[in-house]
Amino acid sequence: MEIDALVFDFDGLILDTEWLEDVLLGRFSAVVTRDDVASVKPAPDLYLAATAALGASPRRSVAFEDSSHGCTSAVAAGLRCVVVPNHMTRPQGFSHADRVVDTLADVDLAGLQGLVSGAKRDSSAERTEP
Numbered sequence: 001m002e003i004d005a006l007v008f009d010f011d012g013l014i015l016d017t018e019w020l021e022d023v024l025l026g027r028f029s030a031v032v033t034r035d036d037v038a039s040v041k042p043a044p045d046l047y048l049a050a051t052a053a054l055g056a057s058p059r060r061s062v063a064f065e066d067s068s069h070g071c072t073s074a075v076a077a078g079l080r081c082v083v084v085p086n087h088m089t090r091p092q093g094f095s096h097a098d099r100v101v102d103t104l105a106d107v108d109l110a111g112l113q114g115l116v117s118g119a120k121r122d123s124s125a126e127r128t129e130p
């Protein structure tokens with residue numbers, strides 16, 4: 001499984017741009033930040049820009065998020081969304097997610113392929129809660 005794009009909504013003031021350039025830029029086909037779009041999460045702009053940069057269909061793409069705002073952004077852009085909440089976001093509602101898992105170890109390739117194969121978003125069989 002390849003991850004082609006990195007989308008994040010960090011404020012440039014808290015993001016170490018040297019780290020970004022040294023560690024991330026060479027590993028992804030596209031890196032999209034808040035500086036690249038007019039509106040940030042929960043607007044869909046970041047995900048739309050990333051899929052456009054890759055020439056990818058949002059309907060055949062999966063976002064991994066940790067917050068309700070991020071999930072809202074991904075779903076509004078037409079992506080499927082797997083949420084891996086952290087200790088701060090766990091209390092948020094994730095009913096709009098396709099899957100909610102405790103850890104990325106709970107995600108497998110077959111499950112991701114199932115998400116983008118045309119299964120209906122609102123199917124409760126596609127959604128799991130931690």
